Amino acid sequence: MNTVENKKNVIGSKIKRVDAIPKVNGKAKFAADLYFDRMVYCYLVLARKGHGILKDIDVEKALDVPGVVGVYTYKDIPGENQLGEVVKDMPCLVSVGEKVRYYGDVVAVVAAETYEIAKEAAEKISLEIEELPAVLTIEKALEDKIRVHEPTNVPIHKKIRKGNVEDGFKHSDEIFEGEFYAHYQEQAYLEPQGIIVTPDIDYGFTVYGTMQCPYYVQNSVARVLATSLNRVRVIQTETGGAFGGKEDVPSYVASYAAVAAYNTGRPAKLIYDRETDIQTTSKRHPIKSHYRIGVSKEGKLRAVEIKAYMDMGAYATLSPIVMFRTLVHAAGSYDIPNVKVDVYGVYTNKIPPGAFRGFGSPQVLFAVEAMMDEISEKLSIDPIKLRLMNTLREGSRTATDHLLTESVGAVKTLENIREISNWEHLNKEVEAFNNTHQDKKRGIGVSHIFYGVSLGAAGQHLDASGSHVQINADGTVDVRIGGTEMGQGAKTVIAMIAAEELGQHIEKINVHQPDTAFVPDSGPTVASRTTVYSGNATRLAASELRQRLIDVFCNLTGALAENVQWGNGKFLDSLSGQEISFENLVEHAFRKNAKLNETGWYKTASLEWDAEKGIGEAYVTYSFASQIVVVEVNLNTGQTKVVKAYTSHDVGKALNPEGIIGQVQGGFVQGMGYALFEDLKFKNGQILTDNFNTYIIPTIHEIPEELIIDIVEEPFSRGPYGAKGIGEPSLMPTPAAIANAISRAIGKRIKRIPATPEYILKLIKED
């Protein structure tokens, strides 16, 4: 065994992204960049009605358009006409005689020789739909008179029952209540959805496309085409952003394209235009919540009671698992003895929301943090102090009564934002500004959050990942993982781990595009789990290979294994000083027929969870973050600008610090868009804001002048080198911090996000 402590060469150092060069010279292949011989282009026909019965599909005029290869409807699906992953409530193509449940329901797929022809033909298809009154709000859905699905509009209810809230309220000095609403948010990844399905030489189908979860796509295509998993191979193309929006949706896109490929026998390319993308793909869920919190006069939280309703839209899709995260995070990062939470999933005749960075938690974290801010104001307790008094520490129990024993960086993140923001001084500065300005007011907002890493108790059957590592005769290394790169830097972190464990230079390591033919089902790339799961699997495989190389080294040099060190492309006997380059060593190993490939498999121990009471180990571990934001509100226009922000994140261990900074900056700006102006507008269930001219995402002008980032490292013993995830926690504190800052600036509580200028003006005018 190796006992010499090997100094880390790669982990934690400043590394250039391994995938940067093809992205910067235009050679990277995204879904739309692939072209195949005899390919057909597809376009979708949408129902364009909120609720009704599909009576007839008239395709004649479309078939007359020259260049149309075919129009495919429910009749042309060889397998199951079913896309729903968790609840089987969503058809692939709506059948005649069945219900249309929202504007973006897909009725047919047109295949043609060019994209323009496919689009033109799609517009010529006429649908006869007998309209029904539509359910367009959560309130209407709860009446349960008009049903989106039978037998009820409220099919899902999840709960937490910890302690006894009535007792808790009795022993409280003050009780605070509040009602909140968080609206939709569109992921607005820059690359729209896109898939190509090709009949392949293996008598099956190969699917290429932009996605987070190749194994979901594989399952869905196999089901719709009535074929087996070993006849469907899925290869992820470069993916131009996802943020959750490419978790389940690509399975649907691939299924439509697969119907076209199956029926035409030709490669079928389906690339969404932005309108189709926004009209038919998932969003962040709107959540209405009601909070009641009991506190002692010193500010200790005694009891919390929460009711939240989330709009699942027309189909449940991922909502049941999103709701689990909403449930667990609703009471915030606090140690509260009595907790009662009820979360309900509600059907409406609207777009089905799904996964989006934070996964059902930013909406309730905004609410609970608004409550904390209210408590801090009313009890005149400093907002950071109030949070420090109540936050989770080692030995605390979460809202689900999960006892935390390690890796709890919550306190440090709070202390650090106080320090880096120069808290006392910052408060004086803002006060001085407000004393000298009449039309503009500034406010400081604080937020503090926690994030359960990976899928947790609700998805533990998916929480395992593989990695295949292979050393080639020339000393280069292939790494194949099941987790996807979507811009977050997965390939770079995985390459760093492989380089660290093998001692090879990072430039010699190629982390390939995920391909279901090479790596067994590794679960989804979601929930900020890739570093921990694919990372650990890679580490296992690579360290196994390293042991074999050390054996070869010892054979050649007579060194003792415990004296061997590795790194920077060579192995070294620390005693004799003899060294052999990685390439040379591999050459020797090959001559000896050593096995230089290995599959690592990583899974976590199962979590104890009581679903009836919502009690137990909700997640393997938690990440923590705290944030301070200074905003400036124009009292005449209601316009808000973020002046500066300070944010601190406990990531366990920063494997790739540069990558983490990039994630936090991007997450902050995305969270800021959600808090302030990203506003999805509807008319009769149709989305009116279906491109970037109406759905406004942050441009380079809106970013705060200063965004100071602090990284806390409280190692997680089961993470690779101690790491936890950062993808989602980067966004989660921001909407809450901004809302609180506006509240302080205008002296009225922000209870809805986005806090648009109209909403702010309305609040200012109310008395």
Add this chain to the structure above:
Amino acid sequence: MIVEFTLNGEKVKYDVRPDKRVLDFFRDELGLTGPKEACGEGECGACTIIVDGLNVHSCLMLAAELDGKDVWTIEGLKGPGEKLHPIQEAFVEAGAIQCGFCTPGMVMSTKVLLDNNPSPTREEIKKALEGNLCRCTGYYKIIEAVELAAEKLKGDG
């Protein structure tokens, strides 16, 4: 119709459908897939190319308009030898690339800026890139990259 123009430094002549979007013509017919489509409406800048020294949304330009123009796509941008162009190097070094879908457009807009203004201020950088959306980076490292590129280019000159 026949259009003659300079593409990435070479004189070319093509028979095009005049109302075809330049973006589609380049991508579908010439295999130049560097310019990307993210909105098709001139709102995102992912399809940015350089036409007679100006950054242009190729999703809004028609093939007929190419005639007589000097046109550059990301594919034509190179440094000395087969190396990256200093702007591309700066994007890599500053960590300004995440998913990379906005990158070709960002780089082309940066090129136009620095060709005209070798030492831009922060405000000038923001102005020059306001038509290029990025959903991943929050723009901070993109601004750093432009500043780094400006330095590199000055060092070269």
